Amino acid sequence: MKYDVVIIGAGVVGSAVARELSRYDLKTAVLEREEDVCCGTSKANSAIVHAGFDAEPGSMKARMNVRGSKMMEALSKELDFPYKKNGSLVLCFHETDIPKLEALKTRGEENGVEGLRIVTGEEIHKLEPNISHDVKALLYAPTGGIVCPFKLTIALAENASVNGVDFFLNTEVKAVRKLEKGGYEIETDRECYETACVVNAAGVYADVFNNMVSGRKLSITPRKGEYCLLDKKAGNFVSHTVFQLPTKMGKGVLITPTVHGNLLVGPTADDIEDKEGIQTTARGLGKVASLARVSAADVPLHMVITSFAGLRATEKDEDFVLGEAEDAEGFFNAAGIESPGLSSAPAIGEYLAELAAERLQAKKKENFISTREDIPNVAQASPEEIAELIKKDPAYGNVICRCETVTEGEIINAIRRPLGARSLDGVKRRTRAGMGRCQSGFCAPRTMEILARELHMDPLELTKAGKGSKLLTGVIKENETGITETF
Numbered sequence: 014m015k016y017d018v019v020i021i022g023a024g025v026v027g028s029a030v031a032r033e034l035s036r037y038d039l040k041t042a043v044l045e046r047e048e049d050v051c052c053g054t055s056k057a058n059s060a061i062v063h064a065g066f067d068a069e070p071g072s073m074k075a076r077m078n079v080r081g082s083k084m085m086e087a088l089s090k091e092l093d094f095p096y097k098k099n100g101s102l103v104l105c106f107h108e109t110d111i112p113k114l115e116a117l118k119t120r121g122e123e124n125g126v127e128g129l130r131i132v133t134g135e136e137i138h139k140l141e142p143n144i145s146h147d148v149k150a151l152l153y154a155p156t157g158g159i160v161c162p163f164k165l166t167i168a169l170a171e172n173a174s175v176n177g178v179d180f181f182l183n184t185e186v187k188a189v190r191k192l193e194k195g196g197y198e199i200e201t202d203r204e205c206y207e208t209a210c211v212v213n214a215a216g217v218y219a220d221v222f223n224n225m226v227s228g229r230k231l232s233i234t235p236r237k238g239e240y241c242l243l244d245k246k247a248g249n250f251v252s253h254t255v256f257q258l259p260t261k262m263g264k265g266v267l268i269t270p271t272v273h274g275n276l277l278v279g280p281t282a283d284d285i286e287d288k289e290g291i292q293t294t295a296r297g298l299g300k301v302a303s304l305a306r307v308s309a310a311d312v313p314l315h316m317v318i319t320s321f322a323g324l325r326a327t328e329k330d331e332d333f334v335l336g337e338a339e340d341a342e343g344f345f346n347a348a349g350i351e352s353p354g355l356s357s358a359p360a361i362g363e364y365l366a367e368l369a370a371e372r373l374q375a376k377k378k379e380n381f382i383s384t385r386e387d388i389p390n391v392a393q394a395s396p397e398e399i400a401e402l403i404k405k406d407p408a409y410g411n412v413i414c415r416c417e418t419v420t421e422g423e424i425i426n427a428i429r430r431p432l433g434a435r436s437l438d439g440v441k442r443r444t445r446a447g448m449g450r451c452q453s454g455f456c457a458p459r460t461m462e463i464l465a466r467e468l469h470m471d472p473l474e475l476t477k478a479g480k481g482s483k484l485l486t487g488v489i490k491e492n493e494t495g496i497t498e499t500f
């Protein structure tokens with residue numbers, strides 16, 4: 014198949030590039046090895062839209078972070094995903110460290126971050142009553158925010174798809190070759206693709222693809238971050254995102270509310286070798302707990318409902334590698350996209366799409382659809398809105414996930430929409446069915462029934478998250494209606 018641009022990877026970066034490219038009159042494809050978008054690092058992070066005071070002035074990280082953070086609010090309205098400007102705080106526990114806090118403020122100002130302020134005295138606990146009384150000063154960044162990383166990525170991808178980008182899921186890229194006549198051949202485990210331009214947004218694997226075509230070798234080390242996610246009962250423990258002073262390994266363990274009302278605590282930062290190493294460990298979670306207690310001794314860790322880990326794509330030079338490879342015309346990298354990659358994604362999308370469009374001398378389309386509507390959210394709707402939804406479709410009155418109040422109507426919508434859910438996790442990321450306190454113990458079988466019915470699938474073929482994750486092992490008996498019961 015022939016394309017103008019092929020994007021490798023449908024994380025938040027690949028999806029943002031796809032959406033921006035879909036503004037142009039170009040034939041674009043996204044190749045993703047997983048069964049859905051947002052299955053890599055984009056699904057396992059702190060979900061913070063950083064204000065932009067951490068990155069070195071002049072770096073790509075600084076430039077993209079500040080621009081991305083400024084774009085996020087308008088984008089959340091355009092594409093209908095949850096985002097909240099809750100503000101962030103960096104705590105300082107020793108008078109001797111106050112110069113470090115001041116240096117962060119100066120760096121933020123150089124980067125163009127607005128409203129930074131150092132807070133001391135009584136105001137500290139007025140801002141955040143539950144934090145430690147050892148806090149001597151803090152840096153307040155009113156433009157820091159939180160976002161739903163799944164909904165952000167899915168919204169970008171859906172909108173790209175509606176605007177004509179082809180997504181090939183379950184398609185693993187095996188090799189990228191430069192063609193003598195110009196352009197590239199991309200070999201996958203399914204078909205071969207020919208393309209004038211490649212956008213390499215393969216997360217922790219971006220070095221592998223860059224090194225196939227460029228002499229400027231990249232080296233990405235996965236840096237693991239482990240987390241505890243706490244019940245919604247703990248969601249009000251803090252209202253801002255609470256950081257400690259950063260170290261050379263990153264921004265450290267934070268405590269933050271999520272846009273959905275949970276409390277998130279983490280991450281650790283450990284360099285590992287395995288690019289698939291997303292298991293949590295007792296040691297890592299122990300470290301999360303002890304470091305979080307430094308910020309707030311009473312952080313309610315007994316309310317943990319799940320734990321998870323994500324991998325930062327740390328490149329040896331520790332900046333984003335963005336743009337056309339010097340020795341590979343038409344090959345654009347989005348490599349080394351560790352934190353603040355989520356915050357930066359809208360800006361990276363814009364930047365790389367402009368570069369690729371310029372290379373291809375592409376023109377903007379007139380019929381670009383810039384908006385998208387999310388699935389109705391019954392849990393947050395008013396009684397009148399719920400009545401209206403049920404009037405149109407009674408399935409919006411049938412609650413499937415009790416913990417998160419997700420209805421059959423929402424699940425059907427998640428399956429039927431563009432780039433719809435095909436697995437239990439796909440439904441979970443789009444609707445939150447399964448994200449509650451019981452972690453899908455109650456709702457999974459009911460969601461599976463809907464998936465099987467909607468997709469005309471044998472229930473034995475249903476998966477949690479694609480290849481290698483079948484949910485049922487066999488039939489135990491047929492019930493009186495002739496329907497087989499499985500386990």
Ligand SMILES: Cc1cc2nc3c(=O)[nH]c(=O)nc-3n(C[C@H](O)[C@H](O)[C@H](O)COP(=O)(O)OP(=O)(O)OC[C@H]3O[C@@H](n4cnc5c(N)ncnc54)[C@H](O)[C@@H]3O)c2cc1C
Binds near residue numbers: 025062185
């Ligand atoms: C612990 C942690 C905390 C973080 N917290 C934040 C935060 O709070 N704020 C922030 O701004 N940033 C944060 N980040 C960074 C942010 O999550 C990442 O920068 C961002 O998600 C990277 O997106 P991506 O699309 O580049 O990578 P990914 O989401 O990993 O996407 C890459 C995609 O490429 C696919 N792929 C790989 N190989 C192939 C292949 N051979 N063929 C086809 N497809 C392939 C993968 O399946 C994947 O879907 C954090 C990261 C971590 C690990």
Ligand SMILES: O=P(O)(O)OC[C@H](O)CO
Binds near residue numbers: 061263264265280
């Ligand atoms: O630890 P860092 O610096 O990679 O940052 C990760 C998140 O952005 C904040 O937890």
Ligand code: FES
Binds near residue numbers: 446450
């Ligand atoms: S019922 Fe769905 S998570 Fe508990």
